[in-house]
Amino acid sequence: MSNKNTLPVALIQEKNHGDAEANLAVIEMRVAEAAARGARLVLLQELHNGAYFCQHESVDEFDLAETIPGPSTERLGKLARQHGVVLVSSLFERRAAGLYHNTAVVFEKDGSVLGKYRKMHIPDDPGFYEKFYFTPGDIGFKPIDTSFGRLGVLVCWDQWYPEAARLMALAGAEVLLYPTAIGWDPDDAQDEKSRQRDAWILSHRGHAVANGLPVLSCNRVGHEPSPLASEKATGAAGIQFWGNSHVLGPQGEFVAEAGAEPEILSAEIDLARSEDVRRIWPFLRDRRIDAYGDLLKRYID
Template identity: 90%
Template sequence: MTRKTLPVALIQEKAIIDQGRGNAEANLSIIEARVAEAAARGARLVLLQELHNGAYFCQHESVAEFDLAEPIPGPSTERLGKLAKRHGVVLVSSLFERRAPGLYHNTAVVFEKDGSTLGKYRKMHIPDDPGFYEKFYFTPGDLGFKPIDTSVGRLGVLVCWDQWYPEAARLMALAGAELLLYPTAIGWDPSDEQAEKNRQRDAWILSHRGHAVANGLPVLSCNRVGHEPSPLASDKHAGAAGIQFWGNSHVLGPQGEFIAEAGGDAEILSAEIDLDRSEHVRRIWPFLRDRRIDAYGDLLKRYID
């Protein structure tokens, strides 16, 4: 290994669903087994997928789903912290946070290898599309784009829909992030034509490659797999066919190159990242040096009329 080679693992899983709802106990048990296996392979950083405790419940709008939320710290953070300590890994999780009555967030939590909680990131960009009704559940994050310092490096943790916004990746990079991480839940409508499915998946991967190139940083994205039926299946409108999560979790280098890529099935994706490469790449492609920060004021506008 080079001086700063970092072994990582992404846990790409199919959610266990019980009577249409997520089974947190069953899913956390699987996560425990997968993290143990990842650590046995040598991983020092493990990334989990978005909302890994259960089904992707945002396919419909139902106040009953708020019962799935929990405080941070809470039962899941206690269990995940112990898991990180047991295997000596830095662990990045994704939880449905109950901050206060009527106030909920989509929150990533980072645990140190000693089990302590190092920080959290609340998802900033919240979608509202057929099958992805997240605005009903999640308040946009208010913690900003601040990397979290860990024993394996400074992590720029973002969540799913954030991946389409170059501003988010850039702000994490400007704050000193050494890696960009995206817990993700993205898939296609099974009724779409294959060509459309391919375009969507390819655009998703391309967005991450762009973030890697533009910022000279490795990017890790961990997605769900498997078909999850919609609670609206009896209706005849967009999203009623459920979501086929396409997997394809990946680890990219600072020039957008593939270090590792998963397929469409559950698996542990292992890779080694050479953190020294970011310094080298930024010397030959000095994008941060050449930014015209004096000319970007209009980025604060919604639209330039």
């Protein structure tokens, strides 16, 4: 590290390799390489153990879920300890029979589980039928303290909600992290694809600017076919995950950005810059908390 406030990070942008064993084996290789490059914080993509199974609704997919702690947390904890990194993972959690969550787990560099975050905003759209599988989180927006900083971990669909990023910031998060699985329908027109990707990146840049914090977003890549392909329904063409994982500074500036292929995106973030940025853009100071009561309403009629 160039100074005590500079944190080397790595985002493991990957495609699906078939099953949990294959994907975790690749993750182990990628984390080893990232650590060898100097990374101290490593972020994995959403539901990295397998295919993005939410393209259809099938009770058989619940067999993929596991307890936390469980086999994957044991393996990932050993990986974090082996390389001395703080590791942010994304798992399909079996909390109880019939009760499942989309859960991010944070491991300390000694391999211990520091905390978890259960995805709060759950989509339900063609190709993204997550409400069938995931119960909304009930832990709240609580940052997780690590040896390398206080992490505000959110998951994918949470990225469209400024409230989530703000609440993490108000609770003292020093970095916002988003394990992500986002892509487009291959049948969409190119201009629509571009608008969707640009909106996604713009949303993250907005969270960085509004909160004066670095933002890390790790997406998956590759085309994943839909189990509904034979039905010719909306979304049956599968999903082309577009990658473009990125690291942003506290003014929304690009520190690093990946392409659309598997990649280890390495960067350094300066945690001290948030203090400087917030002094010149004191958004937290000027918030009118006395006037925001209507935000608790679904809609103002």
